[in-house]
Amino acid sequence: MKRLSSLFLVSLMSGATTLGAYKLFIEKGSNRNSIVTEAPSYYGKAVGLGAENIDFTSAADKSVHTVVHVKNVSIRTVYNPIMEFFYGSRGGGQQQEQIGTGSGVIISEDGYIVTNNHVIKDATELEVTLNNKKVYKAKLIGTDSKMDIALLKIDADEKLPYSTFADSDQVRVGEWVLAVGNPYNLTSTVTAGIVSAKARNLDTNGIQSFIQTDAAVNPGNSGGALVNTRGELIGINTMISSPTGSYAGYSFAIPSNITRKIIEDIMEFGNVQRGVLGVVGNELNGPTSKELGIKQSQGYYVTKVIKNSGAEKAGLQKGDVIVKLDNQTISSYPELTGYISTKRPNDKVQVTFIRNNKTQVIPVVLAKNDMINADFKGLELENLDSGDKKKFNIDYGVKIKEVNNERLKPYQNDLKGSIILTIDGVKASDIETVSKIASDKDENQSFNIEMMNKMGQIIRIII
Incomplete structure (x- = not known):
């Protein structure tokens, strides 16, 4: 898998700052204000439908109006190598304007938009074009470079169509999805495919739990929407697998649950609140389990517990095998990090683990990232x-x-x-x-x- 990362290119639409926000709703069982509109709870219950039995037109019509074209303008300084060679100084250099493009998704009727951080990185000016061809200046609200998410805001003269968020944990491998974006500076374009894998780790040193799909995604699609057949947002298209820079088989999206948490943090705290479980280890498979001399062949094997972390305080130990966080089954490192990425410091997570062939469950309070x-x-x-x-x-x-x-x-x-x-x-x-x-x-x-x-x-x- 580590070798696979060399084939991945972040679809650089260029970029700069990020602006965004969401419609405020109340989460079930929580007093926390949410800026995300949630999809109905029936998500994920329709199974066994072939492509010929699915109406893609409804989802496409619903989603194309919520996806926007993002243009960023950045300034770079170009130096004269001849002057540098003869005089040993770069001098002032000459400033040149660069333009990059990408996609974004409207998430509230008052103009909050989510996109990729790399789409708007280093931008001095941001411009958003809606599907109805109206153009607006955009303002950066906040970014998370680690997870490649940015939030923008436009002041439109009308209420805007917006995407509702589905629960990405409920997405199923084999499920039909649509990728919506603005590849090659075209207007909103829709491609269809299936979910090829979940919790895919690409060794990006940031997000490590992508949704993989075979829906065609090309340069310019970054920041666009990955939606289910009801047009509900399940991910933000971010990367492609390609040796050439254009689509060559697989694309990757940041799950909507992670995106949602980042946006809500930006809106409520002004920055992203990262909770840390506090364990280091390796995912299990047959050979690894045999080498370690343990019966379990799935789960996350703990090789080290980090000092001052919630895991240490709760009593997790080296040699424990984590198999579940709350109700989420854990069989790989991306699944573990993906779930923790949806949590905040001081959130309590029920950790199910196996120690000495006995299954135990303990609550772990997540530590703040900068406290360990x-x-x-x-x-x-x-x-x-x-x-x-x-x-x-x-x-x-x-x-x-x-x-x-x-x-x-x-x-x-x-x-x-x-x-x-x-x-x-x-x-x-x-x-x-x-x-x-x-x-x-x-x-x-x-x-x-x-x-x-x-x-x-x-x-x-x-x-």
Whole structure:
């Protein structure tokens, strides 16, 4: 699967900022305001229908009016290499305007729109064209670069058609779906296919639980809608599998449940609230189970419990096999991370696990992402907070909190406060990523570390 990631290209529609929001509804059993309109609870009950028995026209007609064309304008500085060669300076350079395009989905009648972060990244100006050809300037409300989601807002002179959110956990492999977007700068285009797989891990260092479909998706479709046969939103089209940059068989969408949670966080808190379970491990299969000497061949095998996490406080241990979170069966790492991505800090999750061939259930309170830390080769690490990201102008990395490695003690004043960016060429996105990198390697082996020191300089060390 790791090799598969090299075939994936994020459909760069170019981009910049994100704006968006949703219609406020009250979630069942919760006092939390939601900006998402939910689909009726009958979702997922119709099964066994062949393509000839499904009316695609109704879903297409409903969804094309909720999908928009997003144009972003960004400015880049182009330098003269001849001037640089002769005078050793880049000088002021020449500014050039760049235009990128993508798609977006209207999620409220008052003009909130969800799209991909990469569609609007670095944009200085955003423009949205509705299916009725009306054009509006868009405003960025918030973004989540890790999960590649952005929220925009337009002030329309009328109430807009909008998509309702279905429960993506209920999506079934083999289910018919439609992909709606604006490929190659065309107006809203609809393609049909089936769900090929769920909880697909593409090693993107961000979202690791995609919905995979064989509906044709091409450059320009990014940020568009993946809908079921009732026209309800089940995902945001994000990536394609292709060696050429155009559609070649499979496409991938961020599940609607994850998208919904991100949007609600942006609207309520101004940023994304990430809850962390606090375990590191590997998904089980036949060979792995045989090597570990355990009976279970499905589930998530815990190799390490992160310090100060909810998992540690609840009593989860190395060697436990997690098989269910609440009512969601867990048989792979993407399924685990996908479910946790829909939760917030302090949410309580019922964890079903097997220990010594006995099934147990314990409640785990999810910790806040920036409240946990981990030891890596004698370096105590913590996740970045928003202040660190703003100070260093980065959106990923882990911070060195303490130096306990005796060999590195003489350099602790320089190392403390530095930001680890990559380990062996892999982005150090957060504590869990670092712990997983460490668990996949023998503890006696060395690691190549790229980091940014407190002065903002990039340095490289081997530990």
